[in-house]
Amino acid sequence: MTIAEKQHNTALNTEQGYQLDSLDRNLINLLQHGLPVCENPFAQVAEEVNSSESIVIDKINNLLEQKILSRFGPMFDAACLGGAFTLAAIAVPEERFDEVNDIVNSFEQIAHNYKRTHEFNMWFVIATETEQEIAQVVNDIEAKTGLSVLNVPKEEEFYVGLYLPV
CATH class of the missing domain: 3.30.70.3460 (Alpha-Beta Plaits)
Incomplete structure (x- = not known):
């Protein structure tokens, strides 16, 4: 089992709420700067945080489910797109x-x-x-x-x- 998998499997839910592990923190910090524009962006992110693509996707989904992240997705400038x-x-x-x-x-x-x-x-x-x-x-x-x-x-x-x- 890799370090990232251990981190993924040992995130704690406590009475105070979801506890961020180091992978959660690394992902939140990294993704605030944007998602790479490439064929496999989550694989590239996984490489940057020493994890796997599936764990990165699971982590993001979990952060959304736990309401740590309120949304994850692109921000479009509607006016620039004619809207x-x-x-x-x-x-x-x-x-x-x-x-x-x-x-x-x-x-x-x-x-x-x-x-x-x-x-x-x-x-x-x-x-x-x-x-x-x-x-x-x-x-x-x-x-x-x-x-x-x-x-x-x-x-x-x-x-x-x-x-x-x-």
Whole structure:
């Protein structure tokens, strides 16, 4: 059994939650810089972290299942591709949060959705093919939830290059 396989098999679930092992940490740190663009990107990542392709894929899936990662996938700039996107928010009564969350997330145009401690406690990105479709999605969400959507379109873009080492 390789070191990577031992690490993979000995990740602990404790009362405090999932415990990251060194392979988890290495993958999270490495993948924040992007996935290699090649025929077998997970095999290349596995080589970089001294593991196997199947273990790397299992680890990523496990990190998603454990909610350590909220998403894993490409981030497309809808505007550069001819589409449109906007940031939106809703003030959701706490007792309805899960229900409204499910409604909002049922729209294929919702890129990601976050809970915040604020009067507007649900924030999400709407990505569509056209500006008009954004208005339609906002209207549809309002109709299905009975709540007003705050639409906050981008005025200026800043590249932050956020990296959070673990």
